[in-house]
Amino acid sequence: MSQFSVEQLRAEFPALREAANKKPFIFFDGPGGTQMAQPAIDGMMAYITGGMANLHGAFLTSVSTDNLLLEGRKAVADLLNCEPEEVAFGQNMTSHAFSIARSLGPFITETDEIVVTEQDHRANVDPWVTLAKDKGATVKFIPVNPETYTLELDNLDELITEKTKLVAVGMSSNVTGTVTDIGKIIARAKAVNAIVIIDAVHAVPHLAIDFKKLGCDVLLCSAYKFFGPHLGIAVIAKSLFEKLPVYKLAPAPQEIPDKLETGTQNHEAIAGLIGAIKFIEDQGEGKTRRERLQSGMQRIEAHEQQLTDRIEKFLKQIPEVHLYRAPEGTKKTPTFAFTLNGIKAREVTSWFAKNYHMCIADGHFYASTMADKLGVNPMGGWIRIGLAPYNTMEEVKLFEQGLQEFISTHVKKQQV
Template identity: 50%
Template sequence: MIQLSEIRQHFPALNRTENGLPVAYFDGPGGSQVAQPVIDAIVAYMTNGGSNLHGEFATSKETEQCIDRARQAIADLVGAKPTEVAFGQNSTSLMFAVARALSRTWTNEDNIVLSEIDHRSNVDSWITAAQDKNTNVRFIPVDTNTLSLDISELSELIDSNTKIVAVSLASNVIGTITDVAPIVKRAREVGAIVIVDAVHAVPHFAVDFHTLDVDILFCSTYKFFGPHLGVAVIKEALFDSLNVYKLKPAPSYFPDKLETGTQNHESIASLESLVEFIASFGNGNNRREKIVSAYEVIEKHEKVLDQRLRGALAEIPEVTLYQSPYAKTPTIAFRIEKIDPISFCQQMASRYSIYIASGDFYATTLCDKLGITEKGGFIRAGLAPYNTEQEIDRLISATQAIIEAAQITK
C-alpha cells in the first residue's frame, strides 16, 4: 500500500518549474497529470512491439490480451463487468456514436430529457440525434440558488414517451454531485434509458455502475492520471441490442462493435497499470475493495484542501464563489470583481507558476443562466490528490496579490 503522502513522487510533471518556481497544477478537471506507472506501461507496449488485432503472431495476441486486462481493470474501477466496457477516442466521441445508434428508433412523438447543468458533450450528442428524428428535447432545470438540479417536476418531464434521460453525476465546473436515484426511479417507471456522464465523478469518488442502476456511463481516463481515452460502460442487455453504425466486416458482438477502427492500443495497454496505481492507495481482499478504500483516502485528502481553499476565498470581499450547499467535488468555481477571468489566469501562470483555467468549460447553459457568459465565465480551481496545502496557500496568496495590484492601478 502506498501512502497518499508519497503520491507526488509518482508524477514526473510535478517537477516542472517556471520562473524559478515549481508549477502548481489546478487544471485537473480539464485533464490530470499522468502517473509514472502509466507512462512506463505505454513505453513498454511501444518498445516491445505493437500490433493490430486478430493476427496469428505474438504482438497481435499480446495486444488482445492487453485490451482484455484493460476492460477488467476499468470494470473493477467502476463496478461493472468487463464485457460492458468499450474504449474510444474520448467520451464526447463515444456519446455521439451511442446517440446515433439509440436514435434509430426515435420518432417525432418521442422526447428525451437532458440537464441544464451538464457539459455540452452530454447535451449536444443527444440533441443532434433528436433533431435528426424531430424528437422533442426537454431539460431538467438548474436551480441557480442551490446550483443543483430542480427535480420537482420530474414526473411531468419524464413520461411514457421519454426515450432517454441523460444527466451528469458531478458537474465539471461547479462540482455539484447529482443524486441520480430519483431520476433513475422515474425513468424506470416509464421504461426510459438512463445515461450518466461520470467524467468528472470518477476522478474524485468511488462509482458503482450496478448500484447506480443506470444503463450507460461515460468516463475519460485522462481525468484520473491516465492517457487520452474515453470509456463507455453499457449494460449487457442494452449493449447486445444496440444497433451501432459500423463497418460491415467489423465485429457485431459487444463491446467490440462500438470500437470503430483501430484503437489507441498503447494507451489501452496502460489502463491496468493506471487502475493498479489507484488501488495501491487502499486496502482490501481484491482490487475492487482496494479501489473503494483508495477513494476514501483520496476524498479525505481532497476535502481538507477543498475546505481550506473555499474558506479562504470566501473571506475575500472581491471574490464570488459559485457553490452548492449540497455534496460536491473539490472543484471550486469563482469570479473576482472587476478582474477578467482570462487576465487572472494569465497572471497566475506568468507571475506565480500556478496553472488555473477560466471560461464556460462547456457548461454553457449554466453560464447563461448565471449571466456570466459575456463576462468570461468562471475561474476554476480543480483539486487533485497530488495537490498540497502549500499549493493551496500559494494560490490564496497569489489571488490576494492580484486583487491588491488591480486596486492600486485603478
C-alpha cells in the same frame, strides 16, 4: 490502514518534479485533465517498446495486444463495478456519445421526448439534442437553480413522463463540483422505461463508482481525467448493448463490446489506462483489486476534502469573490468556480500563470447553458480551480496568498 502520504503520491508524477533552471508548475487544472501517473507512463512505454501489433493475429505481439484489451476491460470493470464485456474503448467521451446517439436512432420517434440538463457539459447534451432533432423528438431541460447551483428536481415527474425515451445527466458538474442526486433521476426514468445516460467524466477522478448499483444504461468517462492518457471509456449495460444497432464495418465483430470499437484502437493508451488504474489501486488496501480501488478512492477523497474545506472557507470570506458553490449539505467535488468583481477571468488566470506558475483555467468549460443562465460569459466565464490528489496544503496556501495579492493590486485599485 497505512497513513496517506501526499509526498509519496506526488513522487509518482514526473510532471511535478523540479527540473534544472525550471520552476515546477502548480497544477490546479485537474477538471480539465490530470497529470499522468508513472505506472500509466510505464504501461504505455512497455507496449510501445515491446512490440506493437494489431488484433487477432497468430503471432505473439498480436496475441499480447488481444490480452491487453481484455485486461483493460477487466481493470475498468473493477474500477466501476461492471462486467468486462460492457466496457468499450474509443477516442474520447464526446465521440462515444455521438456514436451511441446515432445508434439509438431506431428507438426514437417524433412523439418521444429526450431530457437533458442545463448544468451539464455540452458533451452530454448536444449528442442527444442532435438525436432529437434528427428524429423530430422533443427536448426538455432539467433546470439548474441559479442560487444553489443544483438541479431542480421537484418537478421531475412533469419533466420525465411516459413520452420520455432517454434521460442524460451528469453525475457531477465540471464547473461547480455539484454532485447531483442521480439516484432520484434514474429511478424516475426507469419508472417510465427510459434509457439513462450518465456523464461520469468529472466524477470518476473523485468518487467511488458502482455501475451496477446505479442502475443506469450507459456511463461515460475519460482516462486522462484520472491520471491516464487520452482515451474514452463507455460502459453500456449488456441488456442495451447487445441490441444496440451500432454503425460499423460489415466484416467487423458483431459481439459486444467489440462492435462499438470502430477501427484500430489506441492500444498504447489502453496500456496506460491499466497503469492509471493500478496507481489508484496502489493507494488502497484490500484482498481484491475492487476492494483496493475502492479503498484508494476513499483515501484520495479524504485528502482532497481537507484541501476543499480550506479553499471553500477562504473564498467565501472574500467580498470581491462570487463563488458558485452549492450549499452546505450538498455533496461536491474539489472543484471551485468563481468570478472577481469587474475583472475578466483570463486576466486573473494569466496573472497566476506568470507570477505563481499556477495552472488555473478560465471560460465556460462547455457548460455553456449554465454559463448563459448565470450571466458569466461577459466576464470571460468562470475562474476555475480544481484539485487532484497530488495537490498539497502548501499549494493551497500559495493560491490564497496569490489571490489576496491580485485583489489588492488589481480589484481594489479599480474601486478607488
